Amino acid sequence: MRKINTREFHRATRSTPREINRKILLNLVRELQPVSRADLARRMHVARGMITQLVDELIDQDVIAEGATANAPRGRKPKLLYVRTRDRYAIAVDVRFSRTHVALTDFDGRQLAMETFETVLNADDLVESIAVRANHLMEGRDPESCEGIGVVVPGMIHRRTGMIVNSPQMGWRDVPLRDSLSRATGLRVLIENAPIASALAHMWLPPFSHDGVDNFAYVTVSDGVGVSVVDDGEVFRGHGDIAGEFGHLPLNLDGPRCMCGMKGCLEAYTSNLATLARYFEVDAAVPATREAMRGYGFGMEDLIVRMRGGDAKAEWAIRETGRYLGIGLGGIITALSPARVIVSGEITQAWDIIREPIAAGVLARSLSPEAAATPIDIALTGDSSRIRGATALLVARRFAAPKVA
Incomplete structure (x- = not known):
């Protein structure tokens, strides 16, 4: 049960139930x-007339459309309905320490075009570079068909x-990247960190999961490490919207220095930079070393x-x-007890090699057989999870249930 906040709430109106049904x-x-409309009426357990009204409203809003006529054993043949996603576009931006990816996608997360460039660490210059590529990707398309820009950042x-806190x-603190990019492009811009955006993609973009499990931890392992916690279909954000920084929980107080300045963080052992630094026997926490590693092209x-x-x-x-x-992951499972853990990132390409040591680590840190048996899966979308997450920022706004309290 969710407690009603009596100091900050949205009052239910006569239109609220209709909006929820829509x-x-x-x-x-x-x-x-x-x-078909008949199938929708059966699934929602309402009269056909209510479905017709709701469908007509969504058609008038250009959200859904009628397609082919279905075969029927008798009576009038129904026209089938589908959501208009292929003529609705999003600019999806994935900012990483090494490279930035700017893609044009439709509202099902399909990539239609992609441009990449070496990330510019100066925020103003980065905004300019993204804006140029966004405009280029939309050339020849109706500007009204673009729903906005979704940006994923570490x-x-x-x-x-x-604000990027x-x-x-x-190397950023208090950077207003969202507003700067919106001014530069004239488009709505939504911004989120990588694990939350990737979790939203898992919930809001095809292929859809039909197992009814909306309780999971989504772990991104890339240049950094982040975790998004989803409970009952809603991302847990915490006070100040900054929950999920499990990558900066310490495994060893005397361990290697992390880019955050602390020692022994999970990220300092498991990020792409940490793995490469282990291989090359260098210190990834030193800025000059990170720049040199980026220049390796490796x-x-x-x-x-x-x-x-x-x-x-x-x-x-x-x-x-x-x-x-x-x-x-064992610590995350012990603390949160998710129904499953989903891991994404380049390291998952070596899942056959790391599956066993991961399972051993989880077992060693589990306090019950049920915790040790928590399913750990890799993201089916592979390395595109972050770009899909950037698209999902815009998609979720259209499909998410309205809040009334």
């Missing part, structure tokens, strides 16, 4: 499409203001290729990451 119908169409985001990887994919080619040191570096990641 969102329920919209989500049913999206997951079942193509679907670090802590204040959701209401869009702290991004150790980028990433996790290259390290995995070396491992597949028989490089024993590469396999050791990757297995160590799996071992430490298992310990970290």
